[in-house]
Amino acid sequence: MKLSGKIILLAACTAVVSSALTAGVMREALTSHDDFSVAASEAATNGKDGNFYTVGLSPATTTDFTQAAESSINGVVSIKSFVTPRQRQQGYGGGFFFDPFEYFFGSPQGNRRQQPQQPQQNPEQDMEPSGLGSGVIISADGYIVTNNHVIDEAERLQVTLNDNRSFDATVIGTDPTTDIALIKIDAENLPIIPMGDSEALKVGEWVLAVGNPFGFTSTVTTGIVSAKARSIGGSTGSKPMGIESYIQTDAAVNPGNSGGALVNLNGDLVGINTAIYSQTGNYAGYSFAVPTSIVKKVVSDLRQYGAVQRAILGVTIQNLTGDLAKEKDIKAVTKGVYVVSFNEGRSSAKEAGIETGDVIIAINGAPTDNVAQLQEQVVKHRPGDKINVDLIRNNSKKTVTVTLLNPQGTTNVTKANDFTDLGCAFKKVDASTLKQLGISGGVQVVDLKAGIVREAGVRQGFIITSINDIRIQSPAEVEKIYHSLMKSDINDRIMILRGVYPTGKRGLYALDLAGE
Numbered sequence: 146m147k148l149s150g151k152i153i154l155l156a157a158c159t160a161v162v163s164s165a166l167t168a169g170v171m172r173e174a175l176t177s178h179d180d181f182s183v184a185a186s187e188a189a190t191n192g193k194d195g196n197f198y199t200v201g202l203s204p205a206t207t208t209d210f211t212q213a214a215e216s217s218i219n220g221v222v223s224i225k226s227f228v229t230p231r232q233r234q235q236g237y238g239g240g241f242f243f244d245p246f247e248y249f250f251g252s253p254q255g256n257r258r259q260q261p262q263q264p265q266q267n268p269e270q271d272m273e274p275s276g277l278g279s280g281v282i283i284s285a286d287g288y289i290v291t292n293n294h295v296i297d298e299a300e301r302l303q304v305t306l307n308d309n310r311s312f313d314a315t316v317i318g319t320d321p322t323t324d325i326a327l328i329k330i331d332a333e334n335l336p337i338i339p340m341g342d343s344e345a346l347k348v349g350e351w352v353l354a355v356g357n358p359f360g361f362t363s364t365v366t367t368g369i370v371s372a373k374a375r376s377i378g379g380s381t382g383s384k385p386m387g388i389e390s391y392i393q394t395d396a397a398v399n400p401g402n403s404g405g406a407l408v409n410l411n412g413d414l415v416g417i418n419t420a421i422y423s424q425t426g427n428y429a430g431y432s433f434a435v436p437t438s439i440v441k442k443v444v445s446d447l448r449q450y451g452a453v454q455r456a457i458l459g460v461t462i463q464n465l466t467g468d469l470a471k472e473k474d475i476k477a478v479t480k481g482v483y484v485v486s487f488n489e490g491r492s493s494a495k496e497a498g499i500e501t502g503d504v505i506i507a508i509n510g511a512p513t514d515n516v517a518q519l520q521e522q523v524v525k526h527r528p529g530d531k532i533n534v535d536l537i538r539n540n541s542k543k544t545v546t547v548t549l550l551n552p553q554g555t556t557n558v559t560k561a562n563d564f565t566d567l568g569c570a571f572k573k574v575d576a577s578t579l580k581q582l583g584i585s586g587g588v589q590v591v592d593l594k595a596g597i598v599r600e601a602g603v604r605q606g607f608i609i610t611s612i613n614d615i616r617i618q619s620p621a622e623v624e625k626i627y628h629s630l631m632k633s634d635i636n637d638r639i640m641i642l643r644g645v646y647p648t649g650k651r652g653l654y655a656l657d658l659a660g661e
Contacts, residue, residue: 208410213353214365216412219307220282220338221405223357224291224314224328226299227272272301279356279405280304280328281414282337283444287312287330290444291404292419293319296326297632304330307363318447318561321632322455323388323439323524324419327447338406341413343392343436344511346370354396354418354432356405368396368432374517377420377433390521391433392416398432407434416440442525451561454527456549458499459492461485464515465504473502477540480514481506491554497547500538507535523549529556553659564624567656568596571620574608582645584610586618601642601654609644630658 278295282288289304296302302314312330319326346352347370354366372393392407398418407416416434423429446453463469465481473483481504487495499505505513508522509532526532528551535544550556560566571588579586587610593599609617612626630638638658645651 208351210351210353210365210367210410213408213410213412214355217338217353217355217406217408217414218363218365219336221307221355221357221363222280222282222289223305223360223362224278224280224289224295224404225303225305226275226278226296227301227303228275228299229272275299277357277360277401278403279401279418281404281406281417282335283340283414285333285335285337287332287335288317288444288448289314289328289330290417290440291326291328292417293321293324293326295404296328297321302328304328305362306332306335318451318453319632320443320447320453322453323435323443325417325435325440325443325447327444338408338412338414340437340441341409341411341415343415343438346373346392346409346415346436348372351410352392352394352396352415353408353410354394354398354402354405355408356398356402356418358399358401360401364402366397368394371395371431373436374515374521375433376515376517377422388439388520388524390436390439390517390524391419392436394432394434395430396432397428399428400426402432414440436521438521439524446527450558452559454559455551456493456523456526456528456530457488457552458494458519458523458547459488459490459550459554460494460499461487462505462516462519475504475537475540477537477542478504478506480512481537482513482516482519491550493547493550494534497534497545499534499536499545499547502538503543504537505534506537506542509533510535564627566596567598567627568600569593569598569603571609571623573619578608578647582608582647582649584608584645586610586616587644588617588620588623597656597658598654601656603642603652603654604646606647607642607644607652608646609642611643613639613641614643627658 275298276295278291280289280291280295283290296316296319302316303311304314305311310332312332314328314330317327317329350370352368352370354368356364358364370392375391375393376389377391392415394407396407398405398421402418405418406414407418409415414437416436417440418432418434420433421428422431422433443453462482462484465475465478465483467479469483470476470479484494484499484501484503484505486501505519507513508519511518511522513519513522523532526549528549530549532547532549533544534547535542537543548556551559569590570592572591574584574587574589587608590598590603590605590607590609593603593605609623611617612623615622615626617623626640630640640656640658642652642654642656
């Protein structure tokens with residue numbers, strides 16, 4: 146009852162303010178501009194078509210959302226993920242709430258703070274739904290972009306179009322760092338949403354969020370661009386979520402909108418809705434979208450290479466603040482990105498002549514007033530690309546050309562993560578062998594061929610009892626650990642294998658998954 150009262154009071158106050166503003170505008174128009182009085186009266190009264198009208202000295206203009214909504218609603222799909230009940234109980238798809246910034250991946254069972262009900266298994270797939278999200282069709286032959294957290298750990302993906310047709314989807318590639326994933330369905334002549342230019346967006350510009358909140362398909366909400374290049378992890382001291390340069394809007398989004406479209410009034414895609422600020426998991430005023438300046442690069446890499454070709458400057462940086470500028474006697478600028486130190490090993494920035502204490506103010510002419518803006522500019526490039534970096538050193542402007550490297554310090558192409566790169570298969574060890582060797586469980590290396598496992602010195606028949614001190618009971622657990630390591634942001638991806646050969650000889654091997 147209290148909430149209802151507040152809503153009614155807010156509506157009443159809004160009505161009073163609107164009436165006062167309208168009266169003031171009308172009075173000004175009627176007294177000062179006699180020739181315009183008739184047009185002003187018509188503009189103020191003829192709003193029956195649902196458009197917003199502006200009364201002024203020029204003819205009335207409209208803000209019409211219908212064209213953008215109609216052109217984009219068919220290009221947004223619903224994505225349902227499935228996992229086996231056993232995996233879900235072990236934590237797949239769990240941990241829905243992030244405090245206070247939330248990914249908004251809808252659960253078919255509702256709020257995940259509730260205790261899960263008894264799973265209702267799919268008789269055909271022996272799986273149960275684990276979540277609902279959205280996706281955006283970007284090509285007529287079935288490529289769909291969504292969030293990585295929408296499809297992460299799913300064993301089956303079902304895509305439902307706006308015309309109610311359903312398809313199973315395959316994963317083309319994922320990038321946890323930007324929370325973008327690319328999937329594909331086997332279909333043709335699909336409606337698409339064309340890629341727009343997120344860098345051309347202006348704060349205050351109207352945008353539409355299109356998605357499937359709470360499982361309600363084809364939902365459109367409106368808002369404005371509240372901010373650009375927003376970094377949300379550091380606002381409350383929470384861990385940053387990879388590369389952060391979000392479009393912040395006040396368009397209402399909720400669980401299930403994740404992976405949906407943020408479009409401008411032309412119906413062009415300008416962002417992928419990804420996160421909300423909320424203490425409850427539902428919309429509380431602001432939402433955040435990955436801009437298409439990042440999405441286009443990630444999707445292009447995933448289609449071409451199966452993995453993102455990530456370039457880095459190789460620096461530790463922070464925003465230039467007033468206190469920092471005063472401490473370092475920086476007077477030439479008040480905004481920028483301060484270079485604190487360089488990464489170990491090769492550093493693109495250091496090799497180009499950038500120094501500790503420099504303030505980076507632009508990349509290829511685009512301002513870098515903060516870390517988020519710098520990230521957005523760098524992430525658009527691949528290792529080997531050259532960029533022009535404008536910086537302030539000793540209160541003087543300087544420009545250097547940087548040849549970008551990958552996190553490993555080279556310009557080599559990064560391969561897609563593939564479990565077959567291990568070069569072997571695994572099978573569960575039978576009970577008699579376990580008893581003979583005095584071990585409780587493990588998996589045996591079989592069909593050993595050229596690959597990472599053999600290069601590490603492992604021989605045919607080796608029984609793995611633990612990986613990175615995690616006890617192994619089944620081949621599926623080996624694959625799970627592998628994919629978990631490959632999705633992490635760490636550079637040193639190592640699998641430490643402990644085990645025993647059938648002869649009783651024990652072994653310890655280190656598998657370097659990072660490669661060259």
